[in-house]
Amino acid sequence: MAVFAEGVPCWADVMLADVEAGKRFYGELFGWTFDQSTPVEHGLRTTGYPEYTVARSEGRAVAALAPKSDGRMPTVWTVYVATPDLRVLADRVRQEGGALVTGPVPIGTLGMSALVTDPEGAVFGLWEGGTLTGYEKWRETDSAVWTEMYAREPELVDPFYVRVLGYGALDLLDAGASVRMWAPAGAEPTPDTAVAARRRVSDVFPAEMPPHFLVHFGVPDCVAAVGAVTRLGGRVRVDPFEVPYGRMAVVGDDQGAEFAVLQRTPVLLS
Numbered sequence: 149m150a151v152f153a154e155g156v157p158c159w160a161d162v163m164l165a166d167v168e169a170g171k172r173f174y175g176e177l178f179g180w181t182f183d184q185s186t187p188v189e190h191g192l193r194t195t196g197y198p199e200y201t202v203a204r205s206e207g208r209a210v211a212a213l214a215p216k217s218d219g220r221m222p223t224v225w226t227v228y229v230a231t232p233d234l235r236v237l238a239d240r241v242r243q244e245g246g247a248l249v250t251g252p253v254p255i256g257t258l259g260m261s262a263l264v265t266d267p268e269g270a271v272f273g274l275w276e277g278g279t280l281t282g283y284e285k286w287r288e289t290d291s292a293v294w295t296e297m298y299a300r301e302p303e304l305v306d307p308f309y310v311r312v313l314g315y316g317a318l319d320l321l322d323a324g325a326s327v328r329m330w331a332p333a334g335a336e337p338t339p340d341t342a343v344a345a346r347r348r349v350s351d352v353f354p355a356e357m358p359p360h361f362l363v364h365f366g367v368p369d370c371v372a373a374v375g376a377v378t379r380l381g382g383r384v385r386v387d388p389f390e391v392p393y394g395r396m397a398v399v400g401d402d403q404g405a406e407f408a409v410l411q412r413t414p415v416l417l418s
Contacts, residue, residue, distance in 0.1 A: 152230035155313030158282030208285035228273035270359035293366035370411035
């Protein structure tokens with residue numbers, strides 16, 4: 149069982165209006181299989197997790213699908229960071245200018261979760277592992293390989309992530325734009341130790357796009373993956389483009405949940 153240091157992106161799930169349609173989409177796109185849904189106690193129903201379906205690749209847990217309990221809730225992928233004590237970390241989020249959205253709440257015996265925001269409003273999750281500590285397959289094809297946070301005012305949120313998650317930071321330039329790589333607390337920040345990155349929302353994205361986290365799933369061929377997304381009824385939000393660690397595109401599934409597909413090079417992610 150993998151052990152994730154505090155602050156390391158360790159899990160992702162997607163909230164959907166139609167989970168069965170989600171199974172068809174992601175099963176076809178990534179070859180995922182799905183466990184029987186885990187019913188969650190009644191007290192959790194108001195958070196949008198009446199049940200929870202773990203997705204697997206090669207038999208290893210890679211993500212989860214959950215039904216929306218309220219049609220007004222967003223159709224969205226959420227990235228979770230690991231913590232050994234969710235309540236303590238949630239308190240630290242609030243103390244540093246963030247907010248608690250939902251939780252802490254148990255996801256059956258899998259773990260404890262909460263949704264929080266940073267000072268700019270970007271939503272991310274906290275995960276205290278139970279029987280599931282997080283990804284069992286990651287940084288491989290058909291699993292999560294990378295996480296990025298897109299900020300409009302980096303000077304506002306950068307201190308927040310250092311104080312809340314203890315990140316070490318390494319600033320780089322990508323095509324003239326500032327990119328901050330994040331390493332776990334106690335690790336010297338280098339491209340090899342980076343577990344995520346912060347970018348500024350740029351002209352590549354729509355002007356109305358809010359600050360957000362974006363999970364990247366590994367694919368052997370970015371262009372082919374984009375074609376498969378379109379064939380399955382999804383949409384391309386940002387056409388394939390080059391990044392320092394490969395070629396990526398931002399897409400949405402057939403219900404609108406956005407994620408990235410990344411044909412990676414081993415420079416930062418191996």
